[in-house]
Amino acid sequence: FTHARASRRTWPLIVAPVVVAVWSNFHAGAVFGAGVTGLGALAAWFDDYLRKVEPLKPSPVAWTLAAAATFVALGANPNGYSELSYAVFHLSSVNDVVTLGEFGTPTLRTHGAFWILVGVGSIGLLQRGRHADAHHALAFVAFGGLAARAMYVAPMFSIVAVPPIAAWIAEQFRPLGARLSRPSVLALSLLLPPATGVAALALAPERLTHFASRVSLGADPFRVPERGAAVVKALGISGRCFASWDVSGFAEWALPESSVFVDPRLLAYPPEVFAQLAAADETQERFDAL
Numbered sequence: 001f002t003h004a005r006a007s008r009r010t011w012p013l014i015v016a017p018v019v020v021a022v023w024s025n026f027h028a029g030a031v032f033g034a035g036v037t038g039l040g041a042l043a044a045w046f047d048d049y050l051r052k053v054e055p056l057k058p059s060p061v062a063w064t065l066a067a068a069a070t071f072v073a074l075g076a077n078p079n080g081y082s083e084l085s086y087a088v089f090h091l092s093s094v095n096d097v098v099t100l101g102e103f104g105t106p107t108l109r110t111h112g113a114f115w116i117l118v119g120v121g122s123i124g125l126l127q128r129g130r131h132a133d134a135h136h137a138l139a140f141v142a143f144g145g146l147a148a149r150a151m152y153v154a155p156m157f158s159i160v161a162v163p164p165i166a167a168w169i170a171e172q173f174r175p176l177g178a179r180l181s182r183p184s185v186l187a188l189s190l191l192l193p194p195a196t197g198v199a200a201l202a203l204a205p206e207r208l209t210h211f212a213s214r215v216s217l218g219a220d221p222f223r224v225p226e227r228g229a230a231v232v233k234a235l236g237i238s239g240r241c242f243a244s245w246d247v248s249g250f251a252e253w254a255l256p257e258s259s260v261f262v263d264p265r266l267l268a269y270p271p272e273v274f275a276q277l278a279a280a281d282e283t284q285e286r287f288d289a290l
Contacts (some may be wrong), residue, residue: 001040008058010062013058013062013063013065013066016037017066017070017072017073018073020073021076021077024076024083025077028083028087030074031084031087032143032153033070034067034071034074035142037063037066037067038070038071039138039139039142040066040135041060041063041064042138043134043135043137044064045060045063045064047060048060051130051134090152091103091149101151102150102152104150105148105149110151111151112203113200113203114154114157114158117157120165124164124169125137128168133164136160136164139160140160140164143157143160143161144161210282213283222287224247225247225250229251229255237258238255238257239258240258240261241258241261242261243260248260
């Protein structure tokens with residue numbers, strides 16, 4: 001959509017409904033894709049009527065048609081438009097039924113990167129003032145507000161917020177780049193990306209060693225329990241199967257004779273149990289001890 005506004009081309013708007021239609025068959029988050037298109041339509045009308053951007057391409061009508069098409073595309077899946085009610089329920093009243101951690105407020109300790117993006121993005125919007133891109137501003141406020149209410153939306157906020165934030169940071173460094181020599185610019189371009197990656201990992205709630213310990217060849221035994229399925233078959237165990245949500249698909253494929261309870265994420269156990277389960281993923285010894 002940034003390309004559509006910058007290049008004044010319409011083809012990204014034509015692709016959007018197709019992307020949302022495919023997306024809706026894989027994840028309920030497709031509703032956020034349709035939402036971004038709707039915000040683009042609002043931004044186009046804002047620019048056309050209040051800021052008098054002339055000539056505006058794609059036109060507000062093109063944006064509105066694209067937004068309508070993406071919302072229609074949300075129904076191109078076996079569940080139809082239940083994705084809309086599903087999203088509204090989880091973002092509004094799910095905590096009235098059960099407390100889910102992913103729909104709680106992100107904290108500085110667990111989601112430091114999110115709050116850094118909020119701060120830097122807010123500074124960028126304030127500095128640009130009335131010259132800020134309306135679509136970026138609307139998406140930043142809408143997705144940032146939803147993410148502050150439910151950390152589940154934080155990754156979607158990152159997707160819509162990072163490109164304009166990166167462009168604003170590039171603008172701030174452009175005068176410095178003009179004064180630096182070509183070798184210095186090349187060195188910075190090679191060093192900054194990996195340094196940023198390390199800094200991002202350092203903000204994660206897990207230790208850096210946690211990520212390094214999980215890197216290996218072959219299937220991850222914690223995520224693809226092939227040996228466990230083989231033992232179940234060897235012992236002749238069958239019947240109703242209680243599987244955690246991240247391995248239920250594998251269990252349905254590997255143990256077709258056992259019906260699977262697909263999504264047991266409700267808090268049926270006290271919080272300390274989940275802390276023990278998380279710690280058990282660190283080493284084989286902890287897993288065996290648990």
